[in-house]
């Protein structure tokens with residue numbers, strides 16, 4: 436595959452991004468992805484000790500990734516976190532080159548990032564959010580459909596419609612996220628106007644990811660009906676089905692209020708599911724892409740397989756005879 440706009444802007448070989456993953460995207464995984472020619476992303480809380488300091492952890496993770504690779508990597512900043520300002524401070528001090536912002540106003544720090552010479556990607560879930568990001572000077576938007584793992588946009592728009600709508604609405608490059616786990620999905624995303632793809636769940640089930648083995652196995656064993664969106668009062672989240680999730684969904688169906696729902700969820704559910712492997716009581720984020728994942732392999736193999744499948748899919752489309760409907 437020739438280097439496209441996204442590859443040139445980010446200085447990478449393949450237009451594939453390992454998305455931010457709150458508890459999981461630490462330097463080991465991100466370095467393996469970047470070293471393989473794609474873009475690895477660090478999440479400031481990943482790999483942190485319990486009740487640790489995310490700013491200190493981020494500094495440590497940046498140092499770790501720099502010891503492992505000299506290739507580009509990104510840092511994910513969730514703009515609605517109270518500590519986001521301190522995390523931005525670390526990015527500037529450490530002279531990070533690429534940031535992926537999400538869950539907030541793209542106008543908050545984009546100018547500051549640009550003054551520091553950084554490339555800014557911003558995750559959006561609707562056309563109006565994409566337009567806003569572009570007007571704030573964001574370099575690339577990540578259009579994330581409701582197929583994606585974890586927190587998704589309130590609009591819950593599927594990628595098949597969101598992607599061409601966003602590609603028509605903005606001039607900056609668009610990266611597709613949500614439900615993509617192989618080269619076929621990547622080819623489909625490119626057909627719909629994407630210049631790159633961002634994956635989460637596929638990289639959870641990679642050898643380097645620090646996710647608990649029970650979580651990785653649950654992804655590997657899952658099928659087409661393995662995930663569920665729960666709304667949790669205001670923010671929709673897609674996770675693997677479990678006793679916890681079914682109970683939560685039942686509470687929501689019965690009209691339970693925000694306070695009761697938040698009380699039921701409590702604290703530490705994602706840690707329980709994703710790091711401790713309690714697949715019944717924990718919250719294990721997964722995209723609908725989980726059903727496509729059948730093996731746990733090194734991150735570099737994920738990327739290489741994906742690029743081969745992409746080439747095959749494009750080749751297949753090129754030589755498909757065009758038949759007119761009778």
Ligand SMILES: Cc1cc2nc3c(=O)[nH]c(=O)nc-3n(C[C@H](O)[C@H](O)[C@H](O)COP(=O)(O)O)c2cc1C
Pocket residue numbers: 453454455456457458459478511513536537558579582583584585586612613614615616633634635636637639709720721722723724725
């Ligand atoms: C365990 C997990 C945690 C995630 N946490 C974040 C996060 O902190 N910030 C973010 O922008 N996206 C987060 N995501 C979303 C991913 O970056 C990515 O956009 C999404 O997983 C794409 O959908 P897919 O899982 O079907 O590939 C998370 C995804 C997973 C699987």
